[in-house]
Each structure stands twice: as C-alpha cells, then as structure tokens.
Amino acid sequence: MIPDSSPTPKVALIGGGSIGCGWAALCAANGWETVLLDADERSADRALAESARRARILVGLGRADAGLVDQGIDRMQLGRSLLQACGSADWIIESLPEELPLKQRMFENIGQVARADAVITSSSSALPITDIAARCREPGRCLVAHPLNPPELIPLIEVVPGKFTSPQATESVLVWLRALGRIPITLKKEVPGNVVGRIAGAVWRECIDLVLTGVVDVDDLDRAVSLGPGLGWAAAGPHLTYHLGAGEGGVKLFLEQLLQAFESWWGSLAQWTKLEPEQVRALTAQIEKAYGEKIGALGEARDRRLAAILRALEESRRA
Numbered sequence: 001m002i003p004d005s006s007p008t009p010k011v012a013l014i015g016g017g018s019i020g021c022g023w024a025a026l027c028a029a030n031g032w033e034t035v036l037l038d039a040d041e042r043s044a045d046r047a048l049a050e051s052a053r054r055a056r057i058l059v060g061l062g063r064a065d066a067g068l069v070d071q072g073i074d075r076m077q078l079g080r081s082l083l084q085a086c087g088s089a090d091w092i093i094e095s096l097p098e099e100l101p102l103k104q105r106m107f108e109n110i111g112q113v114a115r116a117d118a119v120i121t122s123s124s125s126a127l128p129i130t131d132i133a134a135r136c137r138e139p140g141r142c143l144v145a146h147p148l149n150p151p152e153l154i155p156l157i158e159v160v161p162g163k164f165t166s167p168q169a170t171e172s173v174l175v176w177l178r179a180l181g182r183i184p185i186t187l188k189k190e191v192p193g194n195v196v197g198r199i200a201g202a203v204w205r206e207c208i209d210l211v212l213t214g215v216v217d218v219d220d221l222d223r224a225v226s227l228g229p230g231l232g233w234a235a236a237g238p239h240l241t242y243h244l245g246a247g248e249g250g251v252k253l254f255l256e257q258l259l260q261a262f263e264s265w266w267g268s269l270a271q272w273t274k275l276e277p278e279q280v281r282a283l284t285a286q287i288e289k290a291y292g293e294k295i296g297a298l299g300e301a302r303d304r305r306l307a308a309i310l311r312a313l314e315e316s317r318r319a
C-alpha cells in the first residue's frame with residue numbers, strides 16, 4: 001500500500017552515469033535529500049562530484065536557486081550498500097545500463113531491502129517495467145519514469161505504468177515529478193521506445209537517410225530540424241500546428257488540402273531498420289566533420305540554448 005506521497009521524498013539513486021547524475025542534480029537543485037549508489041567506490045565518488053557540478057551549473061543557467069542547490073548538495077550522500085541506500089528511501093530511481101537481466105536483478109534486490117511503501121522507478125528508455133520488475137517483490141510499486149537527456153534541464157518525463165503498477169504508485173511519482181518542476185506525460189500502454197523514443201527514432205531515420213543519400217549536409221539538416229519543425233513544435237505540437245495550418249478551417253480543411261501530399265511523402269520515406277557498418281562509418285565521419293571534437297563546449301552551448309528556450313516558454317505562459 002503506497003501512502004499519500006510526501007512532497008519532499010527521500011530519494012535513492014541507483015546508478016550514477018549520465019542519467020543518474022542528472023536526476024541527482026535535479027533533486028539537489030530542489031534541496032532534496034538523496035543517496036547515490038554506483039557500482040564501485042571510485043565511480044560513486046566521481047558521480048557525486050559530477051552531480052554537484054551539474055546542480056551548480058543550473059544556477060548559472062538561471063534554472064535553480066543557489067541557496068537550495070547548496071542545501072541539496074549538503075544533503076547528498078554516497079550509498080555504502082543497497083540496504084543503506086534504499087532502506088529508508090521513499091522513492092528509488094534506477095538508472096543502470098540498458099540491459100534487461102541487470103535491471104531485473106537490481107529490481108529483485110531492491111525489492112528485498114526497500115520499504116513496502118517505497119516507489120521504485122526505472123529510467124529505462126526502451127524496456128517495459130512489466131519485464132524489468134518481473135521478479136521484484138510487490139511489483140505494484142514499480143513503474144518507468146523516463147527522462148530526456150539532460151534530465152536536470154529538459155522538463156518532460158514519460159511515466160509508464162506496467163501491467164501490475166498500482167494507481168497510487170503512479171500518482172505519487174506524478175506528484176513528486178511536478179514538485180521537481182517536471183512536466184510528466186502518462187502513457188496508457190507500454191510500447192517499445194515509449195512515445196518520445198519512437199518519434200525521435202522515426203525522425204532520425206529520415207534525417208540519416210537524407211544525409212547518406214546526399215540530399216543535404218549534416219549541418220544544414222540539423223538547421224532544418226531545429227529551425228523548422230523543431231522550432232514550431234517547441235511552441236505547439238504537430239497536431240496543434242496542423243490545426244492552425246489552414247486558418248479558420250482548422251485541421252479538417254488542412255487534411256482536405258494537404259493529406260494527399262503527406263501520403264505521397266509517406267510512401268517515399270526511409271523504411272530500413274538497420275545501418276550497415278560502412279553507413280555507420282560514413283555517418284560518423286560526416287557528423288565529426290560538421291562539428292569537430294569539442295564535445296564539452298558544444299554541450300555547454302546547447303545547454304545555454306535549452307535554458308533560454310525554457311525561460312522564453314515559461315515567460316510566454318505567464319503572459
């Protein structure tokens with residue numbers, strides 16, 4: 001039985017890679033108490049430092065309050081064992097590598113040491129919680145809460161209950177996510193890749209195809225997405241965009257006017273499901289040629305743009 005969710009739960013973070021550190025930074029930025037457990041002491045020390053660094057960056061980006069971040073970093077500790085990390089946690093967030101047997105074993109072990117009323121979420125991008133928690137004691141407390149990278153900046157979270165997830169567990173996670181300033185969406189059934197992965201996968205396949213077949217260079221393709229549909233979709237999703245696409249006639253008129261054109265494009269879109277090694281090499285070479293190797297600096301610039309877009313969207317919602 002999951003009790004009424006506390007607005008500031010004690011959080012255990014299992015796995016301190018890119019996503020675990022993002023969750024840790026987000027919780028710290030809200031002043032929450034966290035315990036972080038990684039595979040060994042060295043990687044855990046590194047993850048703790050990385051989480052604190054990413055939480056502090058949020059202050060510079062105008063996405064967090066310095067005092068709360070200091071409080072959250074003070075309240076962040078390393079887990080010494082699964083029992084010590086999870087035993088008193090309200091919310092346990094698993095962010096291990098995307099391998100089903102590894103996650104299944106972890107959920108089974110967490111199930112042994114967590115309180116019966118704790119909620120356990122997986123950050124998995126593609127694995128269903130119905131499989132991940134198959135051997136977990138009391139699986140009604142398990143669900144997927146899938147963030148986008150970087151989790152401390154992008155507010156959308158996909159919440160995916162499994163066959164056995166209790167409505168109370170889902171509700172607790174929704175309350176906590178909103179308290180963290182996230183914008184959750186709830187999927188009504190499990191599908192491979194969830195909603196976001198399927199959309200990203202479909203668009204990216206066509207983008208790769210357009211580059212590899214020589215229609216457009218990598219940097220122009222990226223501009224076409226970011227300043228074309230990407231810019232529009234940040235303001236209004238595809239359905240609202242097309243509802244507004246034919247003036248007062250709404251989506252009904254839009255479909256009358258343009259469905260045929262879309263149908264002819266759908267017929268010629270890329271359909272492949274596998275990239276051959278030489279295509280992977282060609283794609284990698286073209287992306288590296290377009291952007292070079294300064295990954296850190298490119299990431300920082302991307303995060304500044306993300307923060308600016310979020311600020312603008314929030315201001316326009318308030319206006």
Ligand SMILES: NC(=O)c1ccc[n+]([C@@H]2O[C@H](COP(=O)([O-])OP(=O)(O)OC[C@H]3O[C@@H](n4cnc5c(N)ncnc54)[C@H](O)[C@@H]3O)[C@@H](O)[C@H]2O)c1
Pocket residue numbers: 014015016017018019020037038039040043094095096097098099123124125126146147148149
């Ligand atoms: N990277 C992304 O863009 C992204 C986005 C959203 C969701 N996800 C999902 O989040 C999860 C984590 O992804 P990631 O990119 O952070 O992976 P990662 O490989 O960067 O990190 C995994 C961490 O788990 C640790 N670990 C491995 N076994 C462990 C164990 N038994 N106990 C404790 N720690 C252990 C590793 O040391 C590592 O620090 C995956 O399920 C992935 O699908 C990834």
